Amino acid sequence: MSNGYARDLLRIVIAQICQNMDCEGIEQSACETMVDILQHYMEELGYLSHSFAEHAGRIEANYNDVQLGLKEMKVSMKEMMLFHSQLEDMPFARAIPRFPLGQAQKKRRVLTSPDALPPHIPLHFPPFPDKSTWMNSSLYIERERDRKKLRIRKNKEREHLEYNLKNLLTDPGNSIHSDIQTTGPLVLEPPKNKESSKKSSTSL
Numbered sequence: 001m002s003n004g005y006a007r008d009l010l011r012i013v014i015a016q017i018c019q020n021m022d023c024e025g026i027e028q029s030a031c032e033t034m035v036d037i038l039q040h041y042m043e044e045l046g047y048l049s050h051s052f053a054e055h056a057g058r059i060e061a062n063y064n065d066v067q068l069g070l071k072e073m074k075v076s077m078k079e080m081m082l083f084h085s086q087l088e089d090m091p092f093a094r095a096i097p098r099f100p101l102g103q104a105q106k107k108r109r110v111l112t113s114p115d116a117l118p119p120h121i122p123l124h125f126p127p128f129p130d131k132s133t134w135m136n137s138s139l140y141i142e143r144e145r146d147r148k149k150l151r152i153r154k155n156k157e158r159e160h161l162e163y164n165l166k167n168l169l170t171d172p173g174n175s176i177h178s179d180i181q182t183t184g185p186l187v188l189e190p191p192k193n194k195e196s197s198k199k200s201s202t203s204l
Contacts, residue, residue, distance in 0.1 A: 016092075045069050052065040052069060
């Protein structure tokens, strides 16, 4: 859409140039050819000017970048200034709005909390949760104090542990079970006392 609008403006430019050169009319094919030439010329000049601006570390082109672009296109600045001095200033036939038009920015809805936010918090931040979710509250740890119930619970835990150990040792696919069968029963010897070892050494 913007490309078609730009070409319409170039047609008006060509028509005004022809009118300034005392031309009574122009063929449509000739007008389209001149529009194509002018469009290619302006796009090439804009591309070169933008390239020189980026090479200089800038994002927008200035007069020096345009001058370097014209020099790259083999255009003599002296001849252009001489041609411009021979022409009369002619205003454009119509007012040109800024284009291409950007998309309208959507208004962002700011979520506000019922409570006033502190001044150091930006308005686009989400509101605070309810106070009941982060205020300090007392925590009560319930512990069993009945000795009879404590004894019953400990006995159940011991029975559960013994049951799991029994299943672990009697499982045929367990490596512990195979080791016990190959090596025989495990016999744990009580640790020797140092005094007894000393007595045995003295008796010898």
